[in-house]
Amino acid sequence: MSIGSTIICLLGALFMTSSAFGQAMDAPTDLAGTGYFRDQDTLPGSFRFYQQLPGGESGFWGMGPSRPxxxxxxxxxxxxxxxxxxxxxVRCQKCHEPQTKDLHYLRMGITCVQCHRGQPVAGVYQYYSPLNPIRRHAYVCAKCHEGATPSFASYMVHEPNPIASEAQGRFPLLYYAVWFMLILAGGVFVIFLPYTVFWWIRDLVAKLTRRPSHGS
Amino acid sequence: MAVDRTRLKRFPPVQRLWHLGLLVVFMILSVTGIAWMYFETPWGRGLAEQFGGFTGTLEIHRIAGLVMLAGFVLHLLYMLFKIDWKRFSQSLMGPDSLVFQWIDIKGFFAHLGWVFGLRKYPHFDRWSWWEKFDYWAVWWGLIIVGVTGLMLYNPVLTSDFMPGWLLNVALWVHRIEAVLAMGHIFTIHFTVEHWRPSAFPYNASMFDGSVDLEEARHEHPAWVERLEREGRLEGTLVPPPPVPLRILYFVFGYAIILLGLFLLVFAIANAALLTLF
Known part of the structure; x- marks a missing residue:
């Protein structure tokens, strides 16, 4: 590196540092994560903040996942x-069996502690937990999903059974979308499978009786 | 030597090509999609191994999905080109159009009556109601499965534009619509087109582009009468395709049908082993 470019880099670094020192940090005005986690977001006991994070009750007229x-x-x-x-x-699955029904666990063979980390297992909203929503995307998701963002991290890994009534409260959009699709698909089969069978029989009768089957 | 022109031209080459391309890509998507869906079962894992494990399977599934969407866009352009814009309403609501009309509702009930022996066979024009239904079912299916498929193509990028939890919804909708599409093709579509006693064992009209004139007089009487009335029947008649081509259509068609049945039978047999909900 030439001397000229070194000087420019040093000057640039100096300029950036001085501007950072020169500004006071504004207090966050919304409840989404700011990244200044120790001072602003994550004081112990600030439960309600987490209920309103991205992926909380706010999205899509309350149709998104919520944590009641x-x-x-x-x-x-x-x-x-x-x-x-x-x-x-004791194996986690002994008590957390419902949390073993998802793609991460079943298909990719990811173990519980790869995301929930080792002993002692911290609660997901504990303020230093790697799964705390303010850093979950970077500390956990991005290990495999390069470039994961907080929005990406709002994907529900342990999703409820979408047709169970539990899902209606915890994830209404999933519940209604899946039921809509099931009724659509079920409707097609319930109507057209028997119809096709009767049609086949009628076609056979027309052929066997050797009458002009199609009324020409 | 004069060739008997006993067949009525029904599909121009470009439409036969749409169907051929659609079915090839559809089968690639079906095999790779089912392999992925059944990955926890020995059968699904074995299927996926043919494509280089789950990464290869998913890669092929993604590329085939893009090809199908590109085909859909081309089809839209083709449709815009086919519409007679100067006589827009006749073009859309005419007897050669696939747009649903009042006559299709009547056709449905007339056919229902025939199935239960109450009425004579309905006087269908060029397209019966189920042929229109089959055409538009691909539209609705492709839109649902295509939008959700694009969302799942790159989940991290998708979550820049919408909340990441919509991916939970997209995956379920994608799965259910795919099962609906495959189930419909491998049971209802195959039965109606190929296994009905009057069509058995194989109806190649979508491949060779023509139907037997006498058959058409029964199945689509209003169409044949319309062609006769307008004096266009002679010009629409074509000779049967050469024997080697007919053999090719049959072998290819049955290879696809057997592949569909293979997927259907093993998917049902292994359904109890699915560990996801």
Whole structure:
């Protein structure tokens, strides 16, 4: 590198540093993540902030996923600390069986602790948890999904069974979209499968009786 | 030597080409999509291995999906070109048009009555109601499966334009629509077109582009009468395709039908092994 370009780089660095020092940080005016996580967003107990993060109740007239009942344990550094029979030796699936029905776990063979990390397992909203929504995309998703954003991270890995009534509350759009498609598909088969069978029989009768089958 | 012109031209070459391209890409998407859907079963995994495991399977599925969407765009352009803009309403609502009309509702009930032995066979013109239904079903299916497929093509990029949780919805809608499309083709479409006693064993009209005149008099009497009335029947008659071509159509068609049945039978047999909901 020539001396000239070195000087330009140094000057540039100096300029950027001075401008960063020269401005006061504005307090966040909305409740979405700012990235200044220690001071602004993630004070312990700020539950309601997380209910309104991207992917929370706000999107698409309330049709997106919501988290109606955040549990206390989701904010603890050790989510299992008051689980009496908990032991690191017990397999997660023993209690978290419903969380093993998704593409990540079943198809890609990703284990629980690859995202929820090692012992003690932190609650997903604990303020240093890698799965805290303010850094989930960067700390967890981006390990495999290069360039993951907070919006991308609002994909629901442990989605509810879309046809169960549970999904109606937790993820209304998924529930209604899947039921719409099932009724559409079911309707086509319920009407046209029997119809085709009767049609086939009628066609055979017309052929066997050797009468002009088509009324010409 | 004079060749018997016993067949009525029904599909111009470009439309036969649309159907051929559509079915080839559809089968590629079906095989790779089912392999992915059944990846947790030995059968699905075995299918996927033919395409280089799940990465290869998904890559082929994505490329084939783009090809199908490109074909759809070309078809839209072709349609705009085919519409007679000077006589727009006649062009769209005429008897050669695939647009649904009141007569198709009547045709449906007339056909229903015939199936149950209550009425004579309906007086169909060029397209019966189920042929129009088959055409528009591809539209609705392609729009649903295409939009969701594009969303799933690059999930990270998609989530720049919409919330990432819409991908949960897109994946389910994509799956259900794909199952509907495959189920319809491999059961209803094959039965109606090829396995009805009057069409059995194989109806090649979409491949050779023509139908037997006597058959058309039965199945589409109003069409033949219209051609006769307008004096166009002679000009629409064509000779049967040469024997080697007919063999080719049959072998190719049955290879595709057997592939569809293979997917259908094994998908049903393995359905209980699906571990996703």
């Amino acid at each position: 009942n955040l549990r206390r344990s989701s904010f603890k550094i050790d989510a299992h600390d008051d689980v009496v029979y908990y032991s690191p030796e």
